[in-house]
Amino acid sequence: MSLLRRVRVSAALVVVGLCIQLLAMLVFSPLTFVLFAMLGIPAVLVGAASLLWTVWRHLERRPPAARRAEVEP
């Protein structure tokens, strides 16, 4: 999977998690609070962790010349 695709899948997961949280806050009940805690929070956590991992690996894999080129004018 390409970097861009990985980033977008992670972002989609985060958006899904945030939407579940939003729904739970708008219609607050025992069931929606459970959904908030059991689905909304984990989706955001997994999405954020996946994005962090993707960007971290991308930074590590880049050749040193590419990193230097970004720093030097």
Next chain:
Amino acid sequence: MSTALAIGATMCAAGLVVAAALGAHELVRGGLGQLLLLAACAIVPLAVSAFGLSVGVRRSSETRFCVSCHEMDRYGRSLLVDNAAALSAVHYQRRLIPREQTCFACHTDYAMFGDAKAKLNGLRHVWVHYTSGPPEQLSLYRPYPNHNCLHCHDGARGYLEVALHEKNEAALRSGERSCLGCHALGHDLAGVDAGNLWPAAGR
């Protein structure tokens, strides 16, 4: 107020993530862009989720949240029973505990992770509700701990002036004797069924 703030923050965070995902092809190119991407798609949503969770936990401690399940309806109305021996009614009507958190005030452990345990028990209630259904007779998962009573009553004049409390102090502290041994009526459900409610309750 905090609920509205949490809703607004969640909507903004979701919008930010969508915008970052749409512009990801530009952001992934540079180091700064990737940092912005991380902030928009990871750090901000995590912070907003933590805030939303704290608001949710606070809202789930409110009396109206607990009595929103029909299983709790009679227990909710037992707060209004006209019976000076019923513990829940006395605590509620004399404002010995905050009315907004009546259930939570007595049904959470005043110890480390007490709140978390109470929330996990609540989760168990919801699970049972949607899987096997509630049992005929509702009961606590474990005997009511004395330290929940003593958290407020220990050292209070009304408590110290009762000779039986002094006599049984060690047994009460160790849990060998239960407070409910003498103060047996937690919720007067018979009073609820009989409609014996506090006359001022409807005002």
